[in-house]
Amino acid sequence: MTKYLRTTSSRYPNLTALYSIGKSVQGRDLWVMVVSASPYEHMIGKPDVKYVANMHGNEAVGRELMLHLIQYLVNSYSTDPYIKWLLDNTRIHLLPSMNPDGFEVSREGQCDGGQGRYNARGFDLNRNFPDYFKQNNKRGQPETDAVKEWTSKIQFVLSGGLHGGALVASYPFDNTPNSMFQNYASTPSLTPDDDVFKHLALTYSTNHPVMSRGVACKAGTPAFNRGITNGAEWYPLTGGMQDFNYVWYGCMEVTLELSCCKFPPASELPKFWEENRVSLVKFLAEAHRGVHGFVMDENGNPVEKAALKVKGRDVGFQTTKYGEFWRILLPGVYKLEVYAEGYLPREVDLMVVEQHPTLLNVTLHPAKRNDNLYRHPTVGDRLGPGPSPSYHNQHSPQSHTSKPASDGGIFSSITSGFNNFVSNIFG
Secondary structure (H helix, E strand, O other), rough: HHHHHHHHHHHOOOOEEEEEEEEEOOOOOEEEEEEEEOOOOOOOOOEEEEEOOOOOOOEEEEHHHHHHHHHHHHHHOOOOHHHHHHHHHOOOEEEHHHHHHHHHHHHOOOOOOOOOOOOOOOHHHHHOOOOOOOOOOOOOOOHHHHHHHHHOOOOOEOOOEEEEOOOEEEEEEOOOOOOOOOOOOOOOOOOOHHHHHHHHHHHHHHOOOOHHHHOOOOOOOOHHHHOOOOOOOHHHOOOOOOHHHHHOOOOEEEEEEEEEEOOOOHHHHHHHHHHHHHHHHHHHHHHOOOOEEEEEEOOOOOOOOOEEOOOOOOEEEOOOOOEEEEOOOEEEEEEEEEOOOOOOOEEEEEOOOOOOOEEEEOOEEOOOOOOOOOOOOHHHHHHOOOOOOOOOOOOOOOOOOOOOOOHHHHHHHHHHHHHHHHHHHOO
């Protein structure tokens, strides 16, 4: 894989850039390939998106599809107007293998089981992120630490996590505050952006000829209506990557389960590529839906780290150092709330249409410290993403961090054991 990525990067220097976000436990690079008309520099006003594959090392289809996707995008740039538009207006970051150590000990043809699922220290990387609803006591791993740092440095608008062992697009929340025991076939745990997440999941599933039918992989496993599910309704889990992306950084991530067999024979890869090709492209293009723009001061200077929130949707996002922001929204009328240190807060009306994203530029005016209108959000009612989660509702999480804490006792042990059992079956 490393050789392929390096060769591709050197062959297409105007469309690709290769970088490493860190190393695995055993020292393997976590390679990311950028595919874009501007591979080395952020395009001001244009979004960054990502796919992360193979975080469970024995779920190999996503890893291979990322390599196919790279080749497809660079080959199609000069011949396909849609691909050219996508690469001219988007920076696509592809991490083919988040768990290269696990992949090394996995075996082709093993459709089930856990060999290679975990990293070299035996940790499930999709249970290793900070969690909003329940304290995550698991020690942080180098692979998840690298992804967390990566996500903190680049403001991704949209993300997909590629898995195997089922055929479904699963959307947040993955966790729930409602039950002591995390039961299989639980109730949904819905985000404030549930309409958008359902739309994103359906964008993937409806462009996939098999996933869209919602057929169960085998007897005794769930069938999913139209090929989508709420994560917690399928089975709740603590420390998942998609909830972390959304709550901490306002990045909308969907988990994409792409194959009933976790590590199918290589001879089946052409079939998987044809099934997923359109979905992989159309999903990323959804970053261009909704509202985007800039937050500036009275002199036209960008306001960095302004906290934004769509009224009634209590997961925030923030501006980049260039004052940029993006938010995926379905057609409708909304109010955008904008806060920044030293400025008067603003509330702006906007309309989103189906045909194109809405451009909205917001000017903030300075506030005097004794001005009664001035109020900057505190950590307790945080609206913007960052080290603390940007979600707040009636549920009070135990902690916003993943620092070790006291043992959860027998209930924690039972829950953990049951989740591992369910995970090994379904992915």
